[in-house]
Structure formats: structure tokens, C-alpha cells
Amino acid sequence: xxxxxxxxxxxxxxxxxxxxxxxxxxxxxxxxxxxxxxxxxxxxxxxxxxxxxxxxxxxxxxxxxxxxxxxxxxxxxxxxxxxxxxxxxxxxxxxxxxxxxxxxxxxxxxxxxxxxxxxxxxxxxxxxxxxxxxxxxxxxxxxxxxxxxxxxxxxxxxxxxxxxxxxxxxxxxxxxxxxxxxxxxxxxxxxxxxxxxxxxxxxxxxxxxxxxxxxxxxxxxxxxxxxxxxxxxxxxxxxxxxxxxxxxxxxxxxxxxxxxxxxxxxxxxxxxxxxxxxxxxxxxxxxxxxxxxxxxxxxxxxxxxxxxxxxxxxxxxxxxxxxxxxxxxxxxxxxxxxxxxxxxxxxxxxxxxxxxxxxxxxxxxxxxxxxxxxxxxxxxxxxxxxxxxxxxxxxxxxxxxxxxxxxxxxxxxxxxxxxxxxxxxxxxxxxxxxxxxxxxxxxxxxxxxxxxxxxxxxxxxxxxxxxxxxxxxxxxxxxxxxxxxxxxxxxxxxxxxxxxxxxxxxxxxxxxxxxxxxxxxxxxxxxxxxxxxxxxxxxxxxxxxxxxxxxxxxxxxxxxxxxxxxxxxxxxxxxxxxxxxxxxxxxxxxxxxxxxxxxxxxxxxxxxxxxxx
Numbered sequence: 001x002x003x004x005x006x007x008x009x010x011x012x013x014x015x016x017x018x019x020x021x022x023x024x025x026x027x028x029x030x031x032x033x034x035x036x037x038x039x040x041x042x043x044x045x046x047x048x049x050x051x052x053x054x055x056x057x058x059x060x061x062x063x064x065x066x067x068x069x070x071x072x073x074x075x076x077x078x079x080x081x082x083x084x085x086x087x088x089x090x091x092x093x094x095x096x097x098x099x100x101x102x103x104x105x106x107x108x109x110x111x112x113x114x115x116x117x118x119x120x121x122x123x124x125x126x127x128x129x130x131x132x133x134x135x136x137x138x139x140x141x142x143x144x145x146x147x148x149x150x151x152x153x154x155x156x157x158x159x160x161x162x163x164x165x166x167x168x169x170x171x172x173x174x175x176x177x178x179x180x181x182x183x184x185x186x187x188x189x190x191x192x193x194x195x196x197x198x199x200x201x202x203x204x205x206x207x208x209x210x211x212x213x214x215x216x217x218x219x220x221x222x223x224x225x226x227x228x229x230x231x232x233x234x235x236x237x238x239x240x241x242x243x244x245x246x247x248x249x250x251x252x253x254x255x256x257x258x259x260x261x262x263x264x265x266x267x268x269x270x271x272x273x274x275x276x277x278x279x280x281x282x283x284x285x286x287x288x289x290x291x292x293x294x295x296x297x298x299x300x301x302x303x304x305x306x307x308x309x310x311x312x313x314x315x316x317x318x319x320x321x322x323x324x325x326x327x328x329x330x331x332x333x334x335x336x337x338x339x340x341x342x343x344x345x346x347x348x349x350x351x352x353x354x355x356x357x358x359x360x361x362x363x364x365x366x367x368x369x370x371x372x373x374x375x376x377x378x379x380x381x382x383x384x385x386x387x388x389x390x391x392x393x394x395x396x397x398x399x400x401x402x403x404x405x406x407x408x409x410x411x412x413x414x415x416x417x418x419x420x421x422x423x424x425x426x427x428x429x430x431x432x433x434x435x436x437x438x439x440x441x442x443x444x445x446x447x448x449x450x451x452x453x454x455x456x457x458x459x460x461x462x463x464x465x466x467x468x469x470x471x472x473x474x475x476x477x478x479x480x481x482x483x484x485x486x487x488x489x490x491x492x493x494x495x496x497x498x499x500x501x502x503x504x505x506x507x508x509x510x511x512x513x514x515x516x517x518x519x520x521x522x523x524x525x526x527x528x529x530x531x532x533x534x535x536x537x538x539x540x541x542x543x544x545x546x547x548x549x550x551x552x553x554x555x556x557x558x559x560x561x562x563x564x565x566x567x568x569x570x571x572x573x574x575x576x577x578x579x580x581x582x583x584x585x586x587x588x589x590x591x592x593x594x595x596x597x598x599x600x601x602x603x604x605x606x607x608x609x610x611x612x613x
Contacts, residue, residue, distance in 0.1 A: 291311050
């Protein structure tokens with residue numbers, strides 16, 4: 001074989017993994033020694049049978065070269081070449097023999113041997129091995145590059161075939177040299193028909209002028225540029241965003257211009273609608289009478305509505321981009337910054353604050369909430385302030401008026417209570433001078449009714465709420481007052497209470513007091529004859545929505561015979577029935593258990609009239 005000179009730029013071959021098909025160990029060692037003497041580090045494996053050779057060609061066969069002895073006992077070099085045929089493109093096969101004829105050498109070369117070296121000329125072996133390994137590696141690199149290129153071309157063809165983007169390339173003269181299927185279909189032609197055409201063949205002249213101008217700019221500068229184009233079509237105007245970029249040769253010169261166009265018709269329409277919607281929202285935003293504003297995490301105003309101009313007395317241009325230190329007094333700005341700090345930590349805030357703007361004191365009701373991005377991170381805050389200066393002044397005036405009203409009502413209740421007590425005292429004095437027992441009873445009953453009404457005014461006068469009365473305290477105090485008016489029952493009758501705290505208006509409390517007074521007086525007067533002892537229980541509870549139940553029970557002698565038919569009814573009981581049914585919109589019931597005693601049950605509405613203003 002003709003020896004080749006080695007380029008100084010060739011790939012170095014200094015470390016090799018060799019497979020030696022050799023039956024003589026000493027010959028194998030001689031081959032290895034020859035290569036190492038030439039500066040080649042060798043790692044080798046020796047085989048001498050076909051079975052061993054096949055085993056060495058398993059999945060881990062990463063040999064740099066195979067050196068084959070031509071003459072082997074029971075296994076020839078030609079047979080070895082036949083076994084190695086599938087790997088001839090993977091690593092070089094080199095014959096190393098002591099004696100081989102020209103015909104045998106030609107046959108071996110046809111069988112796949114890259115070269116052969118006579119054992120008496122082993123000094124050639126390093127050169128041959130280096131050359132064969134180098135060529136094999138370069139061949140492998142070329143094949144890898146070709147595979148990569150084919151893969152890239154296949155991917156490019158896939159992109160050109162299936163991409164929805166309009167992809168193309170044009171040479172320096174503007175002629176199309178490449179086009180995607182979508183580009184061709186978009187213009188109503190086949191891909192092959194696009195090649196050789198120019199923009200003027202596919203789009204209106206004004207659009208083509210625009211594209212050509214931008215293409216020339218890319219050719220001159222190498223810049224990547226984008227261009228928005230609008231192309232009229234039969235089905236309406238279409239919008240495109242086209243990116244133009246240089247395509248360079250290996251030397252760096254620009255040979256063509258590539259383009260990727262994406263239809264943006266829908267996006268442009270959405271942007272148009274969005275702009276219209278934003279204008280509507282801004283109009284609504286500006287129509288809000290309260291000031292509405294946004295701040296970033298640094299406390300800088302980023303957006304606000306028109307009401308902010310009225311509040312500060314300056315245009316929005318002098319508000320946006322500023323912070324509170326530039327708009328408020330120092331102490332107010334510090335207070336605002338402290339509130340904002342808590343809001344930016346995720347805690348909403350609301351309160352009334354005094355602010356001085358352009359020397360004018362204003363009271364504002366301000367709400368602030370954190371504003372978060374899509375990931376939940378706080379990116380600022382939104383606030384709304386309402387000028388409530390007039391409301392605060394009106395509130396103060398109303399509070400003063402209510403205070404005056406309360407004073408007048410308390411005075412009225414106090415005087416009414418005193419007048420009723422005077423009247424009751426006068427009746428008591430008259431009762432003490434009369435000898436007519438029937439008249440004395442009537443006066444006593446009248447005195448009790450007056451005291452029950454006077455007690456209502458006293459309770460209202462003493463309470464903090466001049467409109468509503470707690471029935472529990474009123475019931476217990478009135479019952480003790482009635483019991484105290486019956487001297488003969490003191491120490492002989494015990495009162496028991498089981499009352500809930502229930503509030504009613506004066507319109508309910510007065511008839512309620514008359515009922516308590518009448519039922520309790522009746523029990524004290526008739527239930528315990530001949531000075532006998534007894535117990536009276538009074539219970540008061542809520543009996544469903546809007547209804548109160550009063551129970552008054554004694555363990556006395558019970559009601560007389562025939563009282564239900566009217567024969568035993570007194571004027572007092574008839575009065576109670578009228579008050580309960582007509583004034584209290586309720587019902588009155590009476591039960592006389594077999595074991596004795598009487599149980600009165602009164603159910604009435606808890607909201608007969610509206611509260612006093």
C-alpha cells in the first residue's frame with residue numbers, strides 16, 4: 001500500500017483499545033510493543049477462536065481497531081473478516097501476517113480489510129494503524145454530521161409542513177427560495193409555485209413595498225426587525241406581525257432573509273375591544289365620586305380616578321408618580337405610611353382620618369386592601385376615600401340634639417313618675433279616711449294601677465335606653481311593690497321569680513304592668529283566705545318569634561265555682577281580659593289544677609308599636 005503523509009492538523013491517535021485475533025501470545029506482545037514504541041498507549045484483548053471473537057463483539061464492543069493474523073489453526077483470517085463484516089464501518093480491520101500472497105491480499109481487501117502489514121515489516125504498523133483509525137474516526141464524524149443534518153432537514157421540513165406560522169426565506173433579490181405549507185396555502189398557491197416569486201407576486205404593492213424596505217434593511221445591517229402589515233382580502237382585512245432575520249453563509253455573509261409571519265387579526269380585534277372596554281371602565285372609574293387610587297409597594301401613586309383631582313385641587317399628572325410625603329403634611333404622611341405598611345402585609349384597613357389639603361381640614365372615610373398578582377404576591381394596594389366632613393358635622397349636630405332630647409325625656413319621665421306618685425298618695429290618703437269597704441277596695445286597686453304605670457316611667461328614667469324597658473327587673477320590682485301594699489300578706493306570702501331578660505317598648509310595658517298588678521292583687525286578695533300562707537310564682541320567657549309568655553301561679557284555694565260563665569268575674573278580671581286582647585294583641589288563659597291553686601297564662605306580642613325616636 002502507498003504510505004500517506006500525516007497532516008500536522010490531523011486528529012491525534014495516541015491511545016487505542018485493540019482487539020487482536022492472534023493465536024500466538026508472543027506475536028501479540030510484539031505487535032503491542034511496536035505500537036507503544038511509536039508512542040501509542042495500547043489496551044488490548046486477544047482472541048484466537050471464532051467463539052471468542054463473537055463474544056468480544058458483544059454490546060460492549062468499543063474497539064478502536066481489530067488486528068487479524070491471517071493464518072490461525074482451525075480459524076482463518078478470511079473467516080474472521082467475514083464475522084467482522086457488520087463492524088467494518090465501525091472500526092478498521094487490519095491484517096497482520098507472516099506470509100500472504102498477492103491473491104490472498106486482494107481477497108482479504110475485498111472481504112473488508114482496510115490494509116495489511118507483513119510481520120517482517122512491523123515498523124509500518126504504527127503508521128497504518130494511525131491512518132486507519134484516523135480515517136475511521138473522521139468517517140464516523142462525517143456520518144454523525146450527515147445524520148444531524150438529515151435530522152435537522154427532517155425537522156425543518158416538519159416545521160414547514162405543519163407549522164401554522166407563515167415561514168419563508170428570500171434571496172438577496174427578493175425571490176422566495178423556501179416556503180412553509182401554510183405560507184403557500186395562505187396565498188392560494190402550492191409550495192413549489194412560491195419558489196422564485198417575489199412579494200409583489202403575492203400581496204398588494206403597498207404591502208410589498210413595506211416588506212421589501214424592511215428586507216433591504218436586514219440585508220444592509222444584519223438586524224432582526226419586526227413589521228406590522230395589514231393585507232386586504234375578500235373576507236376582510238387581515239393583520240400580520242412579521243419577523244425578518246438574516247440568513248448567513250458559513251463565511252458570515254448574508255445570503256438571504258428569513259421571515260416568520262403570525263396572523264394577529266384576532267389579537268388586534270381583541271386589543272381594539274379591550275381598548276374600548278378599558279375606556280368604558282375608565283369612564284366608570286372617573287365617574288365614582290369617591291377618590292380611588294392604587295399604590296405600588298414603595299407607596300408611589302400609580303393610578304387614580306378623576307375625583308383625586310378634585311380632592312387635591314391639582315391635575316392627575318401632578319399626583320401620579322408621587323408619594324404621600326409630597327402630598328400631605330409630615331405627620332399625616334407618617335400615619336398613612338404606617339397604615340400602608342400593615343395593608344402591604346396582607347391586612348385590609350378602614351377608618352376615619354383627618355386630612356389637611358391646601359389648608360382645609362377634611363374628614364375622610366378610607367378603605368385600603370392589598371392587591372395581589374396571579375401568584376398571590378402582594379404588588380401594591382388599592383384605596384378608596386370618601387369625604388365625610390359634612391356627615392361628621394351632621395352627626396355631631398344630631399348627637400347634640402339627641403343628648404338634649406334624652407335630657408328632656410328623662411325630665412318628662414321623672415315629672416310624670418312624681419305626679420303619678422302624688423296622685424297615688426292622694427288616693428291612699430283618701431282610702432285611709434273612708435269607712436266604706438267597697439270604696440276602699442276600688443281606691444286600692446286604682447292606687448296599684450297608678451303605681452304600676454309610675455314604675456314604668458321610673459325604670460325608663462333610670463335606664464340608659466329611654467325607648468326600651470327590661471321586663472325582668474320591672475316585673476320583680478312591681479311584684480314586690482304590690483305585695484308591700486297588702487300589709488296583711490307580708491310575711492305570709494312568698495314570691496318566686498323565673499324571668500328572662502326581655503326588652504319591650506313603653507307601649508307594651510304599661511299594659512303589661514296593669515296586667516301584673518291586677519292578677520297579683522287578685523291572688524293576694526282572694527287566694528289565701530283566713531290568713532293562710534302561700535307561694536306565688538311568676539315566670540317570664542320568650543315563646544317563639546315575636547311572642548312573650550307570662551305565667552303567674554299561686555297555690556291558693558283556686559277560682560270560685562261558675563267564674564268561667566261570668567258569674568264570678570270581677571271588674572278587675574274583665575279589665576285584664578280587655579287589656580290583654582285589645583291593647584297587647586294577646587291571649588289570657590286560666591288553669592285550676594285538681595290539687596288546688598290557680599295558673600294564669602298571658603301570651604302577647606313583643607313589638608306592639610315602634611320605638612320612640
